Amino acid sequence: MEKRALLIDFDGTLVDSEVVHYDSWQHVLSPFDIHYTEQAFCLEFAGVPTLQAAAVIKARHNLDVSAQWLCEQKNQQFVLTSEQVKPRLLVGVKAFLNAAKQQFTLVLVTGSTRNEAIPVLAHYELLDLFSATICKDDVINPKPDPEPYLKALERLSIKPQEAFALEDSTTGLQSATAAGVQTIVIPHEYSKSQDHSKASFIANDISEAWEYIQKNTYIETI
Known part of the structure; x- marks a missing residue:
């Protein structure tokens, strides 16, 4: 699929x-x-x-x-x-999002509130790249509950098998995998010691995650 x-x-x-x-x-x-x-x-x-x-x-x-x-x-x-002081955009993110937008529908799925996340994305001129945004305000049960990802899938009218999730921590990984979404984890300094054993792939950075996505866009199903 x-x-x-x-x-x-x-x-x-x-x-x-x-x-x-x-x-x-x-x-x-x-x-x-x-x-x-x-x-x-x-x-x-x-x-x-x-x-x-x-x-x-x-x-x-x-x-x-x-x-x-x-x-x-x-x-x-x-x-x-x-x-x-705006949170620093991680290396390679802008190039990744611009490239990914040409091939995929992008949805933000965050445990942050709209007031926390949206102004930052707007500041970096990235907000328009997302077709939808699911924030903590939009759900009853935030991550690690699967509701945020289930809501994103419902918004797009797609199956879990038709999406990749990109996360950095166990909390997000639990949420995405519980929703049935194949998840790529990009750990950072403070999350690298967490349990990411349920991830489909663990990337060193977002560029490596993008390489994995491009190689695995089409998965045979029986």
């Missing part, structure tokens, strides 16, 4: 946003006198949904605020922080 679409993650896959997420969290946690080093925080929480990270932090430090409140404060701070 021929692949028709690429379902692409945002954080860690298209942009190097871990530092911006870290800085946003530190801003929220500083009034509670809670401080993490960048390496310690990112190694533990890279790819982890914000609400889940908030629940861990609340329990660990016995905070008298809700995990939902922490989550909302962090999301708001990320928007403010990224207005000042």
Whole structure:
């Protein structure tokens, strides 16, 4: 069956946003006198949904605020922080997206909110390359639940076998594979130690992922 679409993650896959997420969290946690080093925080929480990270932090430090409140404060701070310093576009991403658009329908499938992801893509003039965007606001159950990917497939009216997913972390990998989508993982510094054994391919960078996609666009089915 021929692949028709690429379902692409945002954080860690298209942009190097871990530092911006870290800085946003530190801003929220500083009034509670809670401080993490960048390496310690990112190694533990890279790819982890914000609400889940908030629940861990609340329990660990016995905070008298809700995990939902922490989550909302962090999301708001990320928007403010990224207005000042946009997350860096990862090497090769713009060339990849422009090439891929000529062959595939592109859909953004992210655990970030629209306010977090869309302005960044617009800033880099990449938003128009995507035929659809599935953000955290669009689903009831975000990654690692399969709902975001199932919603993307439904939006395009295609089968799971007709798409590739591109992810950087175990959280996204679980979401995509649970939806039945063949997944390529491109680990980064903070996600490379995670379990990616369910990935169809593990790429060193997005250029290597693109080579794999081109070689495997058509898969024989029995």
